Amino acid sequence: KAGVTQTPRYLIKTRGQQVTLSCSPISGHRSVSWYQQTPGQGLQFLFEYFSETQRNKGNFPGRFSGRQFSNSRSEMNVSTLELGDSALYLCASSLDRQGEKLFFGSGTQLSVL
Amino acid sequence: SQQGEEDPQALSIQEGENATMNCSYKTSINNLQWYRQNSGRGLVHLILIRSNEREKHSGRLRVTLDTSKKSSSLLITASRAADTASYFCATAAQGGSEKLVFGKGTKLTVNP
Numbered sequence: 001k002a003g004v005t006q007t008p009r010y011l012i013k014t015r016g017q018q019v020t021l022s023c024s025p026i027s028g029h030r031s032v033s034w035y036q037q038t039p040g041q042g043l044q045f046l047f048e049y050f051s052e053t054q055r056n057k058g059n060f061p062g063r064f065s066g067r068q069f070s071n072s073r074s075e076m077n078v079s080t081l082e083l084g085d086s087a088l089y090l091c092a093s094s095l096d097r098q099g100e101k102l103f104f105g106s107g108t109q110l111s112v113l
Numbered sequence: 114s115q116q117g118e119e120d121p122q123a124l125s126i127q128e129g130e131n132a133t134m135n136c137s138y139k140t141s142i143n144n145l146q147w148y149r150q151n152s153g154r155g156l157v158h159l160i161l162i163r164s165n166e167r168e169k170h171s172g173r174l175r176v177t178l179d180t181s182k183k184s185s186s187l188l189i190t191a192s193r194a195a196d197t198a199s200y201f202c203a204t205a206a207q208g209g210s211e212k213l214v215f216g217k218g219t220k221l222t223v224n225p
Binding site: 004035090101109 | 217
């Protein structure tokens with residue numbers, strides 16, 4: 001089975017722009033979670049999608065949004081980028097419950113200039 | 114906010130030695146998991162221990178869980194240079210939203 005695939009691997013944007021990141025989960029996995037990782041804050045939970053519905057949400061502003069498609073692929077969007085949004089964004093999938101074993105992608109490294 | 118806190122933040126040992134990392138958490142949990150991350154890459158699941166389990170083994174890994182102290186430890190025996198990575202504990206809170214909350218990690222360096 002192919003693993004979790006995240007695209008793109010690297011992104012450079014400027015302040016005020018918006019960005020869309022993509023995640024393809026392992027085949028058969030219906031839960032997709034997103035995390036932001038920074039050196040100072042560690043791994044912060046953004047949100048989780050299951051069967052095209054947002055099931056859990058972390059404490060991030062409304063500029064961070066996501067969605068899940070019927071094939072379980074997920075996208076997250078960050079609008080009006082700020083310098084502090086520079087981070088590694090990680091996607092993880094699991095069969096059906098976020099609290100169980102997660103399979104992570106390699107991440108998208110976003111740099112905001 | 115972080116649920117789990119790893120200790121120490123950094124650990125440097127020689128190849129062949131054992132490495133022990135600790136994790137403390139705050140609320141009742143369904144399970145506790147350990148993950149490894151090589152520099153700048155995704156996390157890899159190592160082991161999951163449920164709240165009704167006290168110890169679990171997987172190869173050179175041994176995990177213990179003490180729910181009365183809200184703590185867990187990860188022991189890597191006979192370490193290798195390839196074990197150099199950051200190690201994170203993650204907890205799934207009991208009765209909560211089931212989101213997995215990660216600590217800030219322990220950076221392990223194994224010197225050849």
